[in-house]
Amino acid sequence: MEKNKQLGESMVATASHAQITEAVLEKNDENHFQVKVIQQILWVDGVRYKLREIYGISSATEATGNDNDSGKECVICMTEPKDTAVLPCRHMYMCSECAKELRLQSDKCPICRLGDKSR
Incomplete structure (x- = not known):
């Protein structure tokens, strides 16, 4: 997973704007899956921003x-x-x-x- 993270961030470093969404698939029951977002990162002009929830x-x-x-x-x-x-x-x-x-x-x-x- 760490290698994939480094690869994603190195690809973003060449772009002026990008978004990375890290997520996992969780199995709900026999035939259904759900996507759970772990974190989101924005890159704007080479600056990295980690998106966070706003309560309310x-x-x-x-x-x-x-x-x-x-x-x-x-x-x-x-x-x-x-x-x-x-x-x-x-x-x-x-x-x-x-x-x-x-x-x-x-x-x-x-x-x-x-x-x-x-x-």
Whole structure:
């Protein structure tokens, strides 16, 4: 597997944009298989980015069909749609205006209390 990984990354090094998806096939029952994504990597102009899940984004996109669904609004102001993710924890639960205000008050995520280690 490591040799295949090195081969994939060396092929990407020559391209300006590429995506690598590492996945495995899992057998569900006698006749059915399921693909399970292990990780995704993007290469843009020679720079490698590892894609990560954003927690809370699925409820925001799933709720667009019905305006009565909860889960799509900011948990702070409860009026605007959530559109901002907190790093490094990747929680997405608030709007950009509330995120700006919260950033002035604290470096910690109100959901998990993980602080921003990049500052």
